[in-house]
Amino acid sequence: MRVSLLLDLxxxxxxDRIAIDGPGGSLSFGDLHARARGFxxxxxxxxxxxxxxxxxxxxxxxxxxxxxxxxxxPFAPLNYRLPDDGLRKLAARxxxxxxxxxxxxxxxxxxxxxxxxxxxxxxxxxxxxxxxYPASEDEDxxxxxxxxxxxxxxxxxxxxxxxLTSYVVQTVEFLGADEEDATLVSVPPYHIAxxxxxxxxxxxxxxxxxxxxxxxxxxxxxxxxxAVSHAMLVxxxxxxxxxxxxxxxxALPALRALAYGxxxxxxxxxxxxxxxxxxxxxxxxxxxxxxxxxISVLGPDDHALARSGDAAGLARLATVxxxxxxxxxxxxxxxxxxxxxxxxxxxxxxxxxxxRYAERAATDDDGWFATKDRGWFDADGYLTVDGRLDDVIVxxxxxxxxxxxxxxxRTHPQVADVAVIGAPDEQWGERVVAFAVPRDPAFSDGxxxxxxxxxxxxxxxxxxxxxFRESLPYNDTGKLLRRLxxxxxxD
Amino acid sequence: MLKPGSRxxxxxxxxxxxxxxxxxxxxxxxxxxxxxxxxxxxVAAATALAGLDTGCLVGKRYRxxxxxxxxxxxxxxxxALGFAGTALxxxxxxxxxxxx
Numbered sequence: 001m002r003v004s005l006l007l008d009l010x011x012x013x014x015x016d017r018i019a020i021d022g023p024g025g026s027l028s029f030g031d032l033h034a035r036a037r038g039f040x041x042x043x044x045x046x047x048x049x050x051x052x053x054x055x056x057x058x059x060x061x062x063x064x065x066x067x068x069x070x071x072x073x074p075f076a077p078l079n080y081r082l083p084d085d086g087l088r089k090l091a092a093r094x095x096x097x098x099x100x101x102x103x104x105x106x107x108x109x110x111x112x113x114x115x116x117x118x119x120x121x122x123x124x125x126x127x128x129x130x131x132x133y134p135a136s137e138d139e140d141x142x143x144x145x146x147x148x149x150x151x152x153x154x155x156x157x158x159x160x161x162x163x164l165t166s167y168v169v170q171t172v173e174f175l176g177a178d179e180e181d182a183t184l185v186s187v188p189p190y191h192i193a194x195x196x197x198x199x200x201x202x203x204x205x206x207x208x209x210x211x212x213x214x215x216x217x218x219x220x221x222x223x224x225x226x227a228v229s230h231a232m233l234v235x236x237x238x239x240x241x242x243x244x245x246x247x248x249x250x251a252l253p254a255l256r257a258l259a260y261g262x263x264x265x266x267x268x269x270x271x272x273x274x275x276x277x278x279x280x281x282x283x284x285x286x287x288x289x290x291x292x293x294x295i296s297v298l299g300p301d302d303h304a305l306a307r308s309g310d311a312a313g314l315a316r317l318a319t320v321x322x323x324x325x326x327x328x329x330x331x332x333x334x335x336x337x338x339x340x341x342x343x344x345x346x347x348x349x350x351x352x353x354x355x356r357y358a359e360r361a362a363t364d365d366d367g368w369f370a371t372k373d374r375g376w377f378d379a380d381g382y383l384t385v386d387g388r389l390d391d392v393i394v395x396x397x398x399x400x401x402x403x404x405x406x407x408x409x410r411t412h413p414q415v416a417d418v419a420v421i422g423a424p425d426e427q428w429g430e431r432v433v434a435f436a437v438p439r440d441p442a443f444s445d446g447x448x449x450x451x452x453x454x455x456x457x458x459x460x461x462x463x464x465x466x467x468f469r470e471s472l473p474y475n476d477t478g479k480l481l482r483r484l485x486x487x488x489x490x491d
Numbered sequence: 492m493l494k495p496g497s498r499x500x501x502x503x504x505x506x507x508x509x510x511x512x513x514x515x516x517x518x519x520x521x522x523x524x525x526x527x528x529x530x531x532x533x534v535a536a537a538t539a540l541a542g543l544d545t546g547c548l549v550g551k552r553y554r555x556x557x558x559x560x561x562x563x564x565x566x567x568x569x570x571a572l573g574f575a576g577t578a579l580x581x582x583x584x585x586x587x588x589x590x591x
Contacts, residue, residue, distance in 0.1 A: 001496035001511055009509070009565050013549075162495070169511055171587045174550040174563060183591075197591040230589050259590045285590035299588040324587060 001165040003142045004069035004134075006203045007033055007062075010175065014205055017179060020059045021226060022210040027059045029202070032066070035059075038126030039067030040134065043098065048116065050144060052091060052099030053077045053189060054109060057210035060120035061189050062198050064100050065143075069161070072136045076144040076156075077190040080105055081476045090146055090154065091115055093358075143195055144358070145289050148479060156358035159195075163292045166351035167196070168203050170326045171294070177206035182254075184231040186211040186219055191477050193232055193262060196293040206230070216244035220252075227254040232285070234262035234478035239269045242276055252277070257300070261285035261320075263478050264387060264403055268410050270317055274307045286320035286385050288371060290362055292352040295327045296320045296383050318407075319382040326350050329383060330368070331376055340379040343399075345389055346371045374401070391482055393422035393430050400432060400461055402482075408456050409434060414443045419472050420463065421482050423489050434463040435485055437471060444468050493519070498565075499527035503539040506547050506568025514560035514574055522547070523570025539570040547572050553579035 007029070010019075015030030027035070043051070051068035053061065053075065061077075068075035076094050078087060080102075087108060091099060095114030106117050142161040146154040183201045185208055187194045201208045209226045211218055219241055223231065233241060238260050244250075258273070258280050265284065273282065281300030287293040298321030305313025323329045327350035331338040338344040347368045355363050363369045374392055375385040386401050393400040402420035409418045417437040422430035436449060446466030454462040473481040493513040500507045501522035508527070510520060520527045523539025547553065547564040553572045554561040562572050562579060571578040 001509065005496050005498075005509065013565070165496070169552070169563065170584075172589075173584065173586075174565070176550060183589075193591055200589070200591050232591055257589050259588070261590065281588065283588040283590050287590075294590040297588055297590050325585070 001169065002069060002137060002161045003164055003199065004036070004066050006165065006168060006199060007036060007066045010202055010205055013175060017205060018207045019202065020062060020210065021182065021207050022057075022222065023212070025059055029205075032059070032062055032202075034127060035063040035123055036066035036070055037128040037132065039063055039100075039123055040070035041128035041132050042126055043067075043071040043073065044135065046098060046116075047096050048073060048098040050074050050076050050094040050097040052094050052097050052115075053101075054080055054087075054091075054099055054105050055102035055120050055189065056080070056212040057185060057189060057194070058102075058120060058212065059210075060100065060123045061194075061210075062202070062208070063123050064120075065195070065198060066202075069142055070134050072134060072139045074139060074141040074144040074158070076146075077195070079146065079148075079188070079190045080108075081188075084108055088112060093156065094144070145190070145192060145195070147289050148475060148477065157290045157354050157362065158356045158358060159292055159354045163352050163354050164196075164199060166326060167292045167294075167324075168199050171324055172200045172204050174203060175205040177201075177204040180227065181229045182207040182209050182226055184209045184211065184219070184223055184226070184228040186214040186237065187232065187234065187262070187477060188213070191262070192287070192289045192293045193234075197232060216240040220244045220248065220250050223252050223255060224250055228252070229254050230257045230259075231255065232259040232261065235260060235265045235269060236263075236474055236478035238265070238273060242269065242272050245276055253279070255280050257281050257283065259283040259285050261287065261294070263480070264385070266410050267317060267407055274303060278307070284317075284320055286383070288373075290354050290357075290369060291327075291348055291350075291371075292354065294324060295348055295350070295352070296323050296329065296385075298322075298382070316382055319378070319384045322381055322383065327352065331383075338376065341376055343374055343376045343386065346373045346375040346383070346385060391421070393420075393432055395422070395425075395430050395432065395460060396428045398460055405432065405434070405453055405457065405461050405463070408453050409436065409449060412449060412452050414438050414440060414445075415449070417472055419480055419482060419485055421485050421489075423465075423486070425464075431464040432461060433489065434466045435469050435472060436466055437469055441470070498530040499562075500530055500532075500534065500566075501525075501527055501568050501570050502534050502537045503544075503570040504568035505566055506564060506570055506572070507566035508547070508553075508572055509563045509565055510560075511552065511563050512554075512559060512561040514555070514558040516558065516575075518575055520560075520562060521573045521575070522568060524573065524576060525570070540576075543571045543573060543576075543578055544569055545571045545578065552582040552584065554582050555579050
């Protein structure tokens with residue numbers, strides 16, 4: 001089943017319902033379908049193999065996403081936050097390609113061999129003849145997404161039509177949304193969650209409200225103004241939204257469902273969220289680019305249990321819940337499948353798991369994808385994802401999880417934010433080093449923080465050093481850049 | 492083999508459906524016990540067979556585990572979606588929280 005069919009079906013059934021809304025204008029499902037077809041028809045005869053997108057969230061984004069599918073070419077959103085040379089390198093990897101770009105970004109990718117740049121502003125005027133329909137349906141890849149490359153050169157994950165539509169059809173009800181429902185999308189177009197939000201919203205007939213770029217003020221304002229019922233945020237965004245809500249006291253009565261994911265959520269943040277937004281149902285979603293986003297969810301019922309103070313509910317807040325239908329998850333240590341509460345590497349298999357990168361296979365012969373994440377199941381089947389395997393600190397043969405130490409440090413009254421990494425150590429192989437952002441800029445008592453950890457975990461997990469910083473390095477989708485902290489220590 | 496994502500219409504009622512997962516064996520999807528036709532095909536009016544007139548609902552999926560076949564009803568009708576004289580079963584989808 002192809003991605004473009006999702007829009008075909010909804011546009012036929014509910015052509016007049018609003019599909020895309022926001023400060024940038026609104027489009028009905030019928031209009032969106034017409035623009036996607038118009039864009040697809042305009043690619044007829046083009047030698048482009050891929051369709052790129054360089055721009056912020058706008059009505060042009062879904063038109064190009066679905067239009068590329070209709071035109072039988074992979075859709076590849078590019079990260080406009082990259083420096084020019086990194087961006088141009090990724091653009092060149094798409095050649096020959098048409099890249100649709102916002103006017104204020106087009107110059108950044110001008111003059112690359114095999115790249116034709118078109119303006120997003122031209123899309124509104126495109127239309128296909130009524131009897132136009134796709135000439136071919138041969139291309140398996142629907143979306144080509146560059147991974148964020150926090151640990152090296154970005155890889156191009158190839159998400160097939162089957163990967164994406166199997167997830168959508170199995171987890172969302174066709175036309176299941178009410179007319180007043182709206183999803184607020186604030187992650188940028190090159191994030192897997194933005195792509196999936198468009199696909200699932202269209203299939204369910206739900207209006208999408210787009211934010212050009214995330215700011216806490218803009219998010220809270222749009223959520224109130226457009227009566228948003230659903231939204232997804234990455235952890236750093238949620239923390240800032242909560243600050244904003246506390247500051248201005250905005251109530252969001254329409255907001256029924258708030259999902260978070262895309263990184264480890266500090267427990268302190270989710271506790272604040274549960275208290276500040278008592279009528280909102282929360283969902284923790286775990287997924288990766290290569291798995292077409294969500295593979296495991298902790299849903300509103302478990303969050304409500306935690307909100308009521310139930311011990312089991314509180315314990316589950318640290319988990320990503322249970323795998324979604326159609327996905328198998330295993331935790332392995334080497335070739336052995338781990339038992340309950342035994343940590344190992346998380347492996348995933350299922351129709352939504354992309355089999356390939358542009359460069360090589362992504363899965364083994366049996367279809368399993370190694371996430372490089374460390375995790376474990378509890379006896380009830382709830383999955384904890386502890387962080388990247390590469391980030392585990394090996395001190396004197398003991399595997400130490402940075403996340404566990406960070407969680408403990410975050411409970412210290414002077415710690416606003418914190419990152420823990422392993423530093424090379426002659427005696428122990430690695431030692432535990434913390435980077436802390438203090439609430440009071442004058443606070444610099446490293447030994448007190450080490451004692452805090454020693455008293456709550458054990459001495460081997462207490463940081464040997466604590467460095468104080470004004471802020472920590474995150475990328476724009478909220479991923480902590482531990483590599484930069486390691487580099488800093490090495491200098 | 493039939494294409495996943497191919498679209499079919501009923502000859503016995505107003506139903507339309509997408510073949511999400513094609514059956515493992517030869518044959519075409521049925522509605523009301525009568526072969527469906529491709530969306531651009533000619534419909535010859537027919538009557539649903541007794542017992543296969545239980546209808547299909549828009550937005551619902553219908554499946555046969557035995558055939559590994561699944562259809563999505565995109566327009567409701569009075570005939571039951573099926574294959575080789577047997578009705579497919581309604582998929583009771585567990586409602587998942589929205590995560591995107």
